[in-house]
Amino acid sequence: MSKILRVNMSSLTVAFEDIAGAYLGLGGRALTSKIVCSEVDPTCHPLGPTNKLVIAPGLLTGTSCPSSGRISIGAKSPLTGTIKESNAGSMTSQKLASLGISAVVVEGQPGSRLFLLLITDEGAELLPADEYALMGTYELNSKLREKYGSKIGVICVGPAGERKMPIAGVSNNDMEGQPGRYCGRGGMGAVMGSKGLKAIVLQTSKLFEAPVQNKEAFREAAQKLTKVLQSHPVTGQTLPAYGTAVLINVLNEAGGLPTRNFSEGRFEKAAEISGEAIAEMVQKRGGKGKMGHACHPGCVIRCSNIYPDENGETLCSPVEYESDWSLGANCGIGDLDTIARLNRLCNDIGIDTIETGVALAVAMEAGVVPFGDGEGAIKLLEEIQQGTPLGRILGAGTETVGKVFGITRVPVVKGQGIPAYDPRAVKGIGVTYATSTMGADHTAGYSVATNILKVGGYVDPLKPEGQAELSRNLQIATAAIDSAGLCVFTAFALLDIPKGMDAVIEMLNAKFGLSLTGADVTKLGQEVLADELDFNRRAGFTAAHDRLPEFFYKEVLPPHQMVFDVPDEELVTVIPAAVAPVRPA
Amino acid sequence: MQVEVRLYAGMRAYAPHLSIGQSQIIEVPEGASGKDLVQVLGIPDDVPKILVINGRKEDLLHPLKEGDRIGIFPPVGGG
Numbered sequence: 001m002s003k004i005l006r007v008n009m010s011s012l013t014v015a016f017e018d019i020a021g022a023y024l025g026l027g028g029r030a031l032t033s034k035i036v037c038s039e040v041d042p043t044c045h046p047l048g049p050t051n052k053l054v055i056a057p058g059l060l061t062g063t064s065c066p067s068s069g070r071i072s073i074g075a076k077s078p079l080t081g082t083i084k085e086s087n088a089g090s091m092t093s094q095k096l097a098s099l100g101i102s103a104v105v106v107e108g109q110p111g112s113r114l115f116l117l118l119i120t121d122e123g124a125e126l127l128p129a130d131e132y133a134l135m136g137t138y139e140l141n142s143k144l145r146e147k148y149g150s151k152i153g154v155i156c157v158g159p160a161g162e163r164k165m166p167i168a169g170v171s172n173n174d175m176e177g178q179p180g181r182y183c184g185r186g187g188m189g190a191v192m193g194s195k196g197l198k199a200i201v202l203q204t205s206k207l208f209e210a211p212v213q214n215k216e217a218f219r220e221a222a223q224k225l226t227k228v229l230q231s232h233p234v235t236g237q238t239l240p241a242y243g244t245a246v247l248i249n250v251l252n253e254a255g256g257l258p259t260r261n262f263s264e265g266r267f268e269k270a271a272e273i274s275g276e277a278i279a280e281m282v283q284k285r286g287g288k289g290k291m292g293h294a295c296h297p298g299c300v301i302r303c304s305n306i307y308p309d310e311n312g313e314t315l316c317s318p319v320e321y322e323s324d325w326s327l328g329a330n331c332g333i334g335d336l337d338t339i340a341r342l343n344r345l346c347n348d349i350g351i352d353t354i355e356t357g358v359a360l361a362v363a364m365e366a367g368v369v370p371f372g373d374g375e376g377a378i379k380l381l382e383e384i385q386q387g388t389p390l391g392r393i394l395g396a397g398t399e400t401v402g403k404v405f406g407i408t409r410v411p412v413v414k415g416q417g418i419p420a421y422d423p424r425a426v427k428g429i430g431v432t433y434a435t436s437t438m439g440a441d442h443t444a445g446y447s448v449a450t451n452i453l454k455v456g457g458y459v460d461p462l463k464p465e466g467q468a469e470l471s472r473n474l475q476i477a478t479a480a481i482d483s484a485g486l487c488v489f490t491a492f493a494l495l496d497i498p499k500g501m502d503a504v505i506e507m508l509n510a511k512f513g514l515s516l517t518g519a520d521v522t523k524l525g526q527e528v529l530a531d532e533l534d535f536n537r538r539a540g541f542t543a544a545h546d547r548l549p550e551f552f553y554k555e556v557l558p559p560h561q562m563v564f565d566v567p568d569e570e571l572v573t574v575i576p577a578a579v580a581p582v583r584p585a
Numbered sequence: 586m587q588v589e590v591r592l593y594a595g596m597r598a599y600a601p602h603l604s605i606g607q608s609q610i611i612e613v614p615e616g617a618s619g620k621d622l623v624q625v626l627g628i629p630d631d632v633p634k635i636l637v638i639n640g641r642k643e644d645l646l647h648p649l650k651e652g653d654r655i656g657i658f659p660p661v662g663g664g
Contacts, residue, residue, distance in 0.1 A: 233633055233659060233660040234660050234661060234662035235662070237595070237659070238594055238595065238659055238660065238661045238662070239661075239662060239663065241594070241595070242594050242661075243663070244663030244664055245663065246593075246594055246661045246663055247661065247662075247663040247664065249591075249593045249594075249605075249606060249656070249658075250593070250637075250656075250658055250661055253591070253593075253637040253640065253654075253656035253658075254637055254640055254641075254642070255640035265640075270606065271604070271605040271606025271607075272605075272606075274593075274605055274606070275594070275663075276593065276594060276597065276605045277605055280605070303663065321663045321664060322664070425640075442664060443664065446664055448664065449662065452642065453635075453660070453661060453662050454635055454642065454660070455660075455662060458642070461642075462641070488664070489662065489663075489664070492662040559639075559640055560640055
């Protein structure tokens with residue numbers, strides 16, 4: 001029987017309970033959103049004692065299913081005020097699932113003290129952790145490995161989380177034992193910090209021991225999905241060879257790479273910061289540098305990388321597309337070493353690279369430091385690290401930075417910074433930004449695949465027609481994928497090769513002894529969105545919040561000279577129509 | 586007529602002497618299509634490819650114009 005681990009930070013007690021009732025059969029995002037929706041008052045202060053932090057591995061996590069090592073972290077977000085689920089690929093998910101833990105629910109608050117939650121094969125306990133106060137995540141991971149062994153998983157926050165900054169994320173360790181696999185978005189690190197929880201240490205060597213009912217059928221289906229992922233040109237070839245940053249040149253050619261705070265769609269130094277350039281640097285410098293790095297054991301896509309410094313030592317693991325863009329093109333910075341240094345600083349401080357880069361660019365537009373000033377950007381991150389007044393302004397996120405400095409070009413939806421695709425040139429992703437239950441989030445319904453990458457069909461990115469339906473279908477499918485614990489990149493292959501999705505359903509059935517069909521998986525996605533919409537409505541969000549900032553409708557974006565023009569009446573139907581089949585109004 | 590071409594990711598193998606993002610000016614006959622250009626570049630028909638012409642994804646049969654900016658990619662994804 002799977003368990004929920006309840007961690008009460010007020011009474012400093014831990015308790016295991018059998019998973020039951022409405023939580024039974026759920027995992028990943030479906031479980032974090034169900035628990036938050038059921039147990040958290042939507043009007044609560046996100047950093048107060050009544051919010052809860054929920055950490056859940058996916059339904060297929062901890063098994064031989066390829067690329068299924070995702071960990072979901074959910075709560076009410078201090079950045080957006082909405083419900084939030086942010087997920088990352090890390091062995092921490094596989095260890096939790098292998099220990100039979102479906103979710104860790106952190107409740108209450110202990111005052112000003114700091115604690116560490118130690119979970120072992122035998123049980124769980126809270127330990128004092130004041131000695132780690134305000135410690136960066138690299139030093140923290142290193143110290144914890146010294147103390148608890150090299151096979152541990154570490155879920156932790158940096159100083160930004162302890163200071164309850166809304167841009168703080170939660171780090172998970174990579175296979176080398178370093179921090180950097182972030183549940184970055186929406187301030188989950190601030191919620192963890194508000195609970196006085198510096199780290200969760202998973203002291204177990206188990207990785208692939210989640211219970212499976214029909215092992216033979218599961219193994220066959222897992223092999224089928226592996227073959228599908230390896231045979232698709234995106235998941236089998238370009239992602240391992242060039243990493244996610246292969247998209248820098250693609251979006252630049254498509255005129256949708258947001259540059260210097262979303263003022264242009266092409267960056268003159270795109271090639272210098274591209275995935276191809278990262279691959280060349282790895283080749284040239286050698287040492288610990290690596291392309292085709294897996295974020296967790298058992299990933300067959302391996303889109304990650306280790307970016308080396310001049311001596312071949314690890315400078316930052318990984319440098320991903322979003323971080324490369326936010327700290328690079330969006331800040332007008334065209335030097336990979338500088339971007340990698342900024343990325344490492346973000347990882348060490350414990351902040352979301354997307355929100356940080358988007359906030360920095362607004363600060364640059366305000367003239368705090370000029371666009372393109374890499375050393376100036378590093379100094380600003382050090383202000384965040386030290387918690388100075390300017391650092392706290394930046395640490396509050398893009399929207400706050402815009403207000404403090406009187407800037408009107410502030411790319412956020414529901415308070416969350418817009419990621420690496422300009423919605424005027426990639427209109428389908430604009431619909432997802434506007435309507436997602438999470439605030440601006442590209443992964444919630446990755447219309448870029450169909451708009452730009454020609455995966456799962458084609459919808460012209462420059463026209464408003466068809467974008468609402470595209471985004472809606474992708475948001476339903478993604479909610480299910482996030483619940484399964486599958487990497488969202490598996491969708492590149494699943495959208496094009498039908499037997500891939502068959503394999504996923506066969507694995508769910510083999511693991512739990514069920515007889516689900518494709519329609520049930522769609523229904524799971526709809527149920528997740530229904531919970532999230534329900535929470536947001538009770539928190540005070542209405543259809544009027546489902547739109548983009550004004551400047552996207554007024555300012556044309558070069559080179560296409562276009563505005564965002566998907567009508568509001570289509571935006572307001574995206575999520576309500578998605579949930580209508582399971583939760584009629 | 587002349588068009589401005591950039592090859593990316595795995596497609597760079599068809600112009601290995603160029604740096605990343607470096608453009609090359611290619612001479613194609615009047616009325617040439619993307620397919621004709623791909624042949625001039627020596628990229629085999631059976632290699633999957635995506636053409637972005639002046640910022641728009643276009644089919645291989647799309648007719649080219651003087652001065653077009655063309656990016657050629659293998660199937661890619663990320664995010």
